[in-house]
Amino acid sequence: MFDRESRRPVVVVEIGNDWLKIAESRFSAKGRCITKAKFIRLVDIKGPLKDAVAKLFKSLKLGAHAIVTYLPRHLVNVRIMELPSIDPREIDDMVNLQVGKQTPYAKEEIVSAHKVIDTSREGYIKMMLVIAKRNVVTERMDTLEASGVGVEKVALSSEGVYSWFKAAYMPGLAQYFEQSMVLVDIDSNYSDFIVIRRGKPVFTRNIFIGVENMVKNRAEWQEKFIEELNRSIERYRNEDKAAKVAKIFLSGAARSIQDLDKLLSSRLDIPTETTSPTRNLCIKKSVGILPDEDFRMVSPSALFGMAMNYRDLELDLTPEEARIHKSMEEKRKSLTVMGVLILTIALLFSSLLLGGIYTRTVYLKELQSKISKIEKTADEARRMRLRIDLVEKRLDAKGSTINILHEIHRLTPSEIHFSNINIEEKKQAILKGRAQAMSDVFRFVTTIENSPYFQNAKTTYTTTKKEKNVEYADFEIISTYEKR
Numbered sequence: 001m002f003d004r005e006s007r008r009p010v011v012v013v014e015i016g017n018d019w020l021k022i023a024e025s026r027f028s029a030k031g032r033c034i035t036k037a038k039f040i041r042l043v044d045i046k047g048p049l050k051d052a053v054a055k056l057f058k059s060l061k062l063g064a065h066a067i068v069t070y071l072p073r074h075l076v077n078v079r080i081m082e083l084p085s086i087d088p089r090e091i092d093d094m095v096n097l098q099v100g101k102q103t104p105y106a107k108e109e110i111v112s113a114h115k116v117i118d119t120s121r122e123g124y125i126k127m128m129l130v131i132a133k134r135n136v137v138t139e140r141m142d143t144l145e146a147s148g149v150g151v152e153k154v155a156l157s158s159e160g161v162y163s164w165f166k167a168a169y170m171p172g173l174a175q176y177f178e179q180s181m182v183l184v185d186i187d188s189n190y191s192d193f194i195v196i197r198r199g200k201p202v203f204t205r206n207i208f209i210g211v212e213n214m215v216k217n218r219a220e221w222q223e224k225f226i227e228e229l230n231r232s233i234e235r236y237r238n239e240d241k242a243a244k245v246a247k248i249f250l251s252g253a254a255r256s257i258q259d260l261d262k263l264l265s266s267r268l269d270i271p272t273e274t275t276s277p278t279r280n281l282c283i284k285k286s287v288g289i290l291p292d293e294d295f296r297m298v299s300p301s302a303l304f305g306m307a308m309n310y311r312d313l314e315l316d317l318t319p320e321e322a323r324i325h326k327s328m329e330e331k332r333k334s335l336t337v338m339g340v341l342i343l344t345i346a347l348l349f350s351s352l353l354l355g356g357i358y359t360r361t362v363y364l365k366e367l368q369s370k371i372s373k374i375e376k377t378a379d380e381a382r383r384m385r386l387r388i389d390l391v392e393k394r395l396d397a398k399g400s401t402i403n404i405l406h407e408i409h410r411l412t413p414s415e416i417h418f419s420n421i422n423i424e425e426k427k428q429a430i431l432k433g434r435a436q437a438m439s440d441v442f443r444f445v446t447t448i449e450n451s452p453y454f455q456n457a458k459t460t461y462t463t464t465k466k467e468k469n470v471e472y473a474d475f476e477i478i479s480t481y482e483k484r
Contacts, residue, residue, distance in 0.1 A: 011065040012306045013053075013149070014157070015140050016072050018042055018188055019298055020052070024062055025307035032308050033282035036060050039298055042463070048476060049461055054147035068310050069140055070155040070302060071317060073192040074206040076132045077103060078158070080117070080239060084124055091116070095129060103131050111137055113156075113315040117202050126202070130156055132317050141322065142460055153310075154317040157302040158192055161185045161251065162201045163312060164305030168279045169249065170199065179246035180236070182270075184229065186252045187299040188212050191225075193232040195243075203239065205232045211253035211297055214260075222260070226267050233268075248272040252299025277301060281308065404429060404481055407453045415440040429454070431477040438462060438473045445477060454479045 007027040014021040024036040038056060045052045079102050083094050091114075099112050111134050118126040141151050165183050173181065177198060185192040189210035195203035207228045213221040229248075237243055247270065250261055254274050264272040277300050306313060350357075371378075401423050408421065408429070418433035435441045441462055448457040457479035465474050 009063075009065045010307055010310050011057075011062050011067050011149075012160075012303050012310065013067065013069045013144060014072065014303060015049070015069065015143060016042075016187075020045070020049070020056075021298065021300070021303050022056060022060070022062075023300070023303045023307045024060070024065065025310075028282070030282050033284055034287060034304060034307055035284050036062070037287050037300070037303070039295060039300075043466070048474075049463060050143050050146040053144060053149065057147065057149060066310065067144070067149055067151050068153045068155060068306055068313070069144060069151055070157050070160060070306060071132055071136065071140075072157050072187070072190065072302075073204065074190045074208065075136055076130050076156060076317075078204050079129045079131070080203060081127050081129055082124055083127055086119070086123060086125055091125065091127065095127070098129065099131060102129065105133065109134055111317050111319050113317050115314040117200055118198070128201075128204075128315075130315050130317065134319060137317055137319060139459075139461070141318075146460055151318070151322075153313065155306060155313045156315045156317065158194055158201065158204045159313050159315055160302030160305035161192055161299075162194060162196065162305065163309045164277075164281075164301040165196070165249070165251065165275075166199075167305070167308055168277075168281060169275060170196075171280075176246050180240075180243045182229075182233065182245050182248045184248060184250050184254070185299050185301045186211050186250065186254045186257070188253065188297055191228075191252075193229070195236050195245075197240075197243070203236045205235065207232065211256055214257050215297075218257075222257075222263065226264065229264070229268065245270055249275050251275045251277065251301050253297055256296045277304065404453065407451060407481075411444075411447050411451055413440070413444065413447075416444050428478055428480045431479075433475065434465075435473045435475065438464065441473050441475045441477075448477065448479055454481045456480050 009024060009026045010032075011022065011024045018041060020038075020040045020042060022036075022038045023034055025032045026035045027033075038060065040052075040056070042049070079098075081098065083091055085091055085094065095112070095114050099110070100107055103110055110131055112129065112131045114127050114129045116125050117128050137154055141154065144151050161183065179197070180202075181196045183194040183196060184207075185194070187210050189208075189212055191207040191209055193203075193205040193207055194201050207225070209221060209225045209228060214225060233245055236245075248264060248268070250264075250272065254260055255276070261272040261274045264270070281304060404423055405421070408431070412418070415436045416433060417435070418431060420430075420432040422430040422432075424430075435444070441459060445457050445459060448454045457477060460476045460478055462473060462475045464471055466472075
């Protein structure tokens, strides 16, 4: 049966700490192919990130697509847990109890997702629990939505890396199926350590060492990298006593670190292989990223893996309120379509009543004739209504622009400098500017929220920039200001 949903064009977006990555895939006779990709350093982006994303989508001609974004591994907490149940409802209840214990944050400050990775013994399951701070998720969703891009799913980079490895290398590794394979995906400033056993990812750990560290100071950082790999392998072995690592695969930007695989093979006494990010993948020649030197300093594994197999992603970190909004939007669209169909049917029936329409037309002309006679009186009444409205507005100054400007001036500390203040009368204020530090921005948001003039203050973006060797925080704050 033709599955239209599985053949939709897909765009995957990563907003990392230092890179913006975008890839598009489309369905073809060969299956899914990467048709467009772009990697941009955030420091090279001038102006708000949302504007840069909007321009990029426009320049790449990315239209009606399924949009997926994901969190890099170092921005989430992952726990491997064993639970005494195989009932999905009981597992959900247990997870809800465990989430609060696994993080110091309140439940309303986090989002979580989980999936079963193994049936360890009869009546028990092994589960991967992923926890992320809600503001980390919403910042990325808000940035994309502000640029005109609606997000369908917020995934985890580790799933994308595994999905890429499954397509590129897994078919030829049947001999390792019962053993443990380690996949280390090296990105610009961090690495994702993933253990695969029986064809599934069963363990993951973040390593805060990336290709830029090992290129700048090779000997020192490679030694630290080996120590972190050893520590990660030991942690995995502590959780699974029978586990034995048969082979290590290096992916992502590892290809830019000469002889790293040979070094790890000799030091860890485990066979190590450096992989190619494009192996067994359908990538159009027009994509044009392969000769790009920047492409060698980042990992495309998660990006390509999700673009090629986005429907296989099990972990979804989309906040519950966003899912509800999406469901309501889909229902609204369905009702709109139904309304259009009903209107079409009504128009077809109305064509049979042209005789009656003629009579109504004559009657309408008579009404228009009477209306023209009282038009002057109606115009005078409208003018009076306008005068009354103007007087009411003058009398009601609780949300006037001058008062709001005065309140903003009163609240603004010396560390905050505005580049633009946009006030929509009795609706909201949009404040753009810079601060000496990111913490100054968050304190200012709290100050605004505590003012009786404002409510629902939030940052739509905050980013650190550097100008003439001076770092500063660029921000945009939106707040409604009509009194409750």
